[in-house]
Amino acid sequence: MSVRYDHNDLQQFSAQLFMAAGLAEDRARVMAGVFLEADLLGFTTHGMNRVAHNVRWLLSGESRSAGEPEVLVDRGALFNWDAGFLPGPWVVSQAVETALARLPEYGIVTATLRRSQHIACLAAYLPKVVEAGYMAVMTCSTPAEHTVSAHGGIDPVFSANPIAMAAPGNEYPLLFDISMSITAGGYVARALREGSRMPEPCLKDGHGQVTDDPRALEGPPPGSIMPIGGAGHGYKGAALSAATEVLSMALGGYGRADPDSAGDGEANSVFLQLIDPAAFGSLAAFRQQIHALQNLVETSAVAEGAPPARLPGQRAWEQRRDQRAAGVALYPTIMEDLAPLAAQLGVTPPQPLPRGPGGATA
Numbered sequence: 029m030s031v032r033y034d035h036n037d038l039q040q041f042s043a044q045l046f047m048a049a050g051l052a053e054d055r056a057r058v059m060a061g062v063f064l065e066a067d068l069l070g071f072t073t074h075g076m077n078r079v080a081h082n083v084r085w086l087l088s089g090e091s092r093s094a095g096e097p098e099v100l101v102d103r104g105a106l107f108n109w110d111a112g113f114l115p116g117p118w119v120v121s122q123a124v125e126t127a128l129a130r131l132p133e134y135g136i137v138t139a140t141l142r143r144s145q146h147i148a149c150l151a152a153y154l155p156k157v158v159e160a161g162y163m164a165v166m167t168c169s170t171p172a173e174h175t176v177s178a179h180g181g182i183d184p185v186f187s188a189n190p191i192a193m194a195a196p197g198n199e200y201p202l203l204f205d206i207s208m209s210i211t212a213g214g215y216v217a218r219a220l221r222e223g224s225r226m227p228e229p230c231l232k233d234g235h236g237q238v239t240d241d242p243r244a245l246e247g248p249p250p251g252s253i254m255p256i257g258g259a260g261h262g263y264k265g266a267a268l269s270a271a272t273e274v275l276s277m278a279l280g281g282y283g284r285a286d287p288d289s290a291g292d293g294e295a296n297s298v299f300l301q302l303i304d305p306a307a308f309g310s311l312a313a314f315r316q317q318i319h320a321l322q323n324l325v326e327t328s329a330v331a332e333g334a335p336p337a338r339l340p341g342q343r344a345w346e347q348r349r350d351q352r353a354a355g356v357a358l359y360p361t362i363m364e365d366l367a368p369l370a371a372q373l374g375v376t377p378p379q380p381l382p383r384g385p386g387g388a389t390a
Contacts (some may be wrong), residue, residue: 031363032355037378039064042079045366048373049086050093055118062117068351069344071141071205072359073214074149080365081146081294082115083373090293091115091145097122100142100281105134108280109141113295116147120298127302129163135307140280141298146170150192151205151344158203159310163195163303167272168296171282171289175245176209176269177252179262182236184252188213190236194341196311197318203341208268209253214251216242221361230254231281275299355381 034169042060047053059082067074086090090113097109097119109124111119119141127137150166157164170187178185190212210230219226220242229240234249238259243249276297277283283297305314308346325339349359363377370377 031360031380032351032357032385033378033380035064035068035352035356038067038076038356038358039372041366041375041378042076043081044375045079045083045369045373046086048375051086051115051118052094055115058121059115059117061212062121062152063148064356065152065155065348067153067356067358068348069149069155069203070347071149071151071344072341072362073212073218075152076358076362077214077365078146078148079362082117082148083369085145086115097141104130105136106138108139110282111141111295113143113145116296117152118203119144120147120153120300123298123300124157124302125373127300128157128160128162130221131302131304133370135304136301138301139298140300141296142280142282143292144296144298145294146294147298149205150190150230151194151203154192154194154201154203155348157302158194158196158201161196161306164193165301165303166192166299167275168298169276169283170292170294170296171277171284171286172292172295175213175253176255177232177262177266179255179257179266182232182234182252184250186255186269186273188203188253188277189269191215191268193270195318196315197322197339197341198315200345201321201341202321202339203344205257207256208265208272209255210258210265211253213253216245218361220271273297284376365376 039060042063043056046059063075063079086093092113097111097114100110101108112339123141127139130137147168154164169189173187174184175188176184176186188207188209190205190207195202215302226240226242229238229246231251231253233237233239233244233251234247255262255269257264276299279299283289305311312368322339325337326377328337330337367377
């Protein structure tokens with residue numbers, strides 16, 4: 029049974045952890061907001077689950093607690109920053125704010141970032157974009173990481189790169205955040221921790237055998253996550269993986285070709301593009317097209333007894349609304365991981381919300 033917490037309490041708790049680890053209050057609050065937003069949307073492996081990692085990186089010095097990103101290129105409608113291992117959620121939030129401020133003038137603003145500490149959940153940056161009437165496309169990659177195989181290959185080549193997109197609709201936005209591999213590394217790590225198997229055979233062991241055993245990723249020899257499409261049609265996911273690395277690393281001018289990048293740990297290269305639909309015509313006309321697409325999907329026939337089809341974003345937006353009202357249902361291991369850090373840093377964890385009759389949150 030899920031334990032729920034008030035989202036404001038979680039925000040304050042996370043911010044206090046980051047401040048205790050040396051981050052300024054304004055930056056700590058931005059960080060806390062990004063991680064919490066991910067859980068509100070239902071992305072449980074890359075939300076509050078990542079707070080402990082980020083606190084430890086600040087404590088160890090792997091994340092830089094102060095300073096600004098270095099501006100490498102700024103041409104108004106596009107910019108390229110070197111984050112220099114600043115905390116990912118903070119520096120990406122600054123890039124989003126910069127792009128939002130420039131959209132009224134340029135209509136489209138594109139940015140790349142290099143050496144940003146792990147940026148967590150891409151979808152978490154997008155609600156403020158669609159609520160302002162804009163759309164966004166994001167992707168990122170990890171130059172030092174090799175976990176996803178090329179189609180037909182055994183060796184891990186790519187990182188488990190996500191693509192996210194959001195566009196404003198009427199009842200809810202089109203919104204998705206998906207990995208170009210069959211599963212994301214966070215789910216493999218969770219299954220390994222819990223001693224369970226993957227829901228489907230989505231991995232290859234170090235000898236090229238397809239498996240659902242998460243231990244195969246560690247080896248020895250190390251295995252790999254298969255790209256979208258799996259053993260039969262993985263050329264699709266492999267092509268998309270390559271595309272994400274071109275957008276984030278090649279455009280940003282830093283990645284696999286740079287010897288120093290091999291020591292960057294989980295630091296990300298990032299591609300971000302914000303678009304103002306009104307620059308192409310009108311926002312109302314744009315929303316009408318999204319609504320028509322939504323209607324096509326939601327009224328499409330399904331098998332007898334199956335749930336209705338839904339446009340990507342519907343479930344996440346409903347979860348966001350419901351969890352803001354009824355409390356955030358954290359994945360059970362998250363507080364287990366945060367409790368020792370909270371004790372170490374002298375931060376009091378939030379109390380779960382009381383349960384009403386029948387076990388429901390009051």
